[in-house]
Amino acid sequence: MNQVLHDRPTPFLLVDADVLEVNLTAMAAYARDRGLLLRPHAKTHKCPQIAAAQMAAGAGGLTVATVAEAETFVDAGVEDVFLAYPLWVDAKKGARLRALSERATLTLGIDSPEGARAVAAHLPGARVLVEVDSGHHRSGVDPDAAGDVADAAVHTGLDVRGVFTFPGHSYAPGMQADVAAQEACALATAAASLSKLGIEPAVVSGGSTPSVASVDAGVLTEIRPGVYVFGDAQQWELGTISPDRIALTCLATVVSHARGNVVLDSGSKAIGADRPGWTSGNGRLLDHPAARVSQLSEHHAVVSWNSDAPLPELGTRLRVVPNHVCNAVNLADELVIVRGGRLVDVWPVAARGANT
């Protein structure tokens, strides 16, 4: 680690540019080889520089979750954005979306006739995709009911382009292939339910980072992975991203050896508090695979060292892998970009906090 990195106050987020590029290139090639459009979810990085690199590597557009995220990336020059969310469009959001639609091709998610009518009232003729629940049980309609929502949307004058789902239940051990099969089945059923009404779905969109390796390219036309750019401890533990492909870590300092543990200054305000029941801790150390963040407070990560090797001295800097990288990035203002251990750039997390 060079002096600039050693002097910068911890905790901060470090991105290995070489690993990032490998990840971007590999996913772009994966999609291209299967005839799928890659539309990465920008919620993971929230960073115009990374969006630009994704587009340059062959992405066909971006996915976002909020109007504020869409504004950030359209401002940065992205011309095709899908808001994969059942937005409730009121007068204010409607005005912002109309302004955006003059500068970029927008597609919105809907999962109800009421939602469709609200979109149509403020954004006449908007492109929409109907959201389908493929088993994650969050938002989206049952696949059989997709036609009903599409029909209501068509009757309000919306341009129904197809269907989408988020197979989020792929974030669980051993579930990836099964969930990809459920995703394909749900999307095929939904697409058929539109076809029956004479609405030909041009877009059949799915794909999460854990499930994308098993995606059914016979059904889907588009994938929307997000986490693949950086990886995180969840993906490491699921076996969907190997540790050598983890591009983002939180650089942290050892501040205490209380009770024979390593206590780091990367708490939940730096790496996020996500801890699904199947994970082995609140995060991991990239260079010490046996170690686990076993307890997390706002500014303390208590690490079980799990090794006969001596504890790193107080003041040592270690690379922490957050459990859920999307929430870790949303806590930071900047990403510190390194190549070969040297700081080469600092990129803004331009859409941090862009929740509205």
Next chain:
Amino acid sequence: MNQVLHDRPTPFLLVDADVLEVNLTAMAAYARDRGLLLRPHAKTHKCPQIAAAQMAAGAGGLTVATVAEAETFVDAGVEDVFLAYPLWVDAKKGARLRALSERATLTLGIDSPEGARAVAAHLPGARVLVEVDSGHHRSGVDPDAAGDVADAAVHTGLDVRGVFTFPGHSYAPGMQADVAAQEACALATAAASLSKLGIEPAVVSGGSTPSVASVDAGVLTEIRPGVYVFGDAQQWELGTISPDRIALTCLATVVSHARGNVVLDSGSKAIGADRPGWTSGNGRLLDHPAARVSQLSEHHAVVSWNSDAPLPELGTRLRVVPNHVCNAVNLADELVIVRGGRLVDVWPVAARGANT
């Protein structure tokens, strides 16, 4: 809710100024009645306006966790700040602390001889308190060993003022009185271990929001609660703060009725992902006590409605109580201040992201 609030895009954090004032006044009176110095932990609100109100209500200084938080509040005029954290002080942090010490009275936490030497190297003669582990098992030394750390600190020329602990294991059902007793026992043992070496502890500091009602004012001289200003779903469920004393909520919009649930736009990027095993969900609704946030993604809070009453319509705005208010506040740039349902001010979360 008035039109300004109705028009503001959700999700955002709402603070009821009347409830906030009740909370500030009550804790100040509680401390005063027991002869305890109140030194609130500012990590909860990160807001100069609230710090000023705490000081005006009778606080004797502030507690913070990081140098950056200390800088924020000294900039805002606070003159007495305790960094309740085993800081690792290097040259850069040392320079920042020296600059701060010219403008305010600083006290630092230490929990090791190495940490003490690092403080002394950069901030000669600094005031310190020795951190003791009273059962939370995070940082801090065993109470019996406090004297050893104090002795090492004195030998480096530091001004050892006493001992402190964070009884964080009080964040569990039914544990509050037991933990307050453990806190008092640990602090008394630690204070005695200093006295034996001829170091008379002037400060014996503890107190968390859950345990403070059982605090032993015969042992402690100072309490450092943080969450009491706002309350949250954890405190509601522990029974340590009643729902009518919850001052902060996240205003959120119903965006979907998927599967008969209420889906809100207040995801983990708005309310935080904290979910200890003993909580009943990822958050609650202030005006619907039976409802639970049963599933949380970055921009979706899936609410089990748990009532025969009809679901609120799409577009309805509801007040969500985060599980852990400190992490929710750290996700926001602003707090929207209301009285009687009318927006009266917007305060900055000036120390948001101040992790270093």
